[in-house]
Amino acid sequence: MPFFICPNCKERSVDLDGYDGFSTQAIQCRSCAFGFLYELLEDYYPAPETGFVVCDRESRVLAAGRGVFELTGYRDADLIGRDVTEALALSDTTPIEVVREWGVRKMGQPLEIRTSAGIEKRVVVDFFPAYDDDGGLLLALTPR
Numbered sequence: 001m002p003f004f005i006c007p008n009c010k011e012r013s014v015d016l017d018g019y020d021g022f023s024t025q026a027i028q029c030r031s032c033a034f035g036f037l038y039e040l041l042e043d044y045y046p047a048p049e050t051g052f053v054v055c056d057r058e059s060r061v062l063a064a065g066r067g068v069f070e071l072t073g074y075r076d077a078d079l080i081g082r083d084v085t086e087a088l089a090l091s092d093t094t095p096i097e098v099v100r101e102w103g104v105r106k107m108g109q110p111l112e113i114r115t116s117a118g119i120e121k122r123v124v125v126d127f128f129p130a131y132d133d134d135g136g137l138l139l140a141l142t143p144r
């Protein structure tokens with residue numbers, strides 16, 4: 001059974017009566033009306049301070065959820081369209097390559113990012129591949 005999570009408000013949903021089979025892009029968040037939900041193979045419980053960043057197959061940011069600003073100092077408009085590894089100065093891009101190449105998730109990666117103020121911040125990042133044809137990925141960033 002697929003699980004869906006809203007990249008904005010982090011509302012999880014499993015009961016999408018009749019929506020199964022549609023692209024993740026077709027489903028809107030019932031809680032905050034965010035434009036799409038992200039499909040996960042297994043249920044996932046983000047921390048309250050976790051922020052989600054959704055990327056396309058080229059790692060360009062499509063959307064940033066609530067919590068990302070608190071974590072990075074960047075607003076959606078600062079991030080959208082940029083390469084996530086450059087925008088956040090991710091200390092290691094290997095997990096993204098693994099996720100993209102193998103379509104598996106990489107959990108609990110201890111990395112550093114650089115905030116908009118130029119401060120190095122320690123985070124744990126969970127990487128999820130997209131299961132639709134667009135083949136992007138989702139980053140869940142949590143401070144550590």
Ligand SMILES: [Zn+2]
Nearest residue numbers: 006009029032
């Ligand atoms: Zn939502």
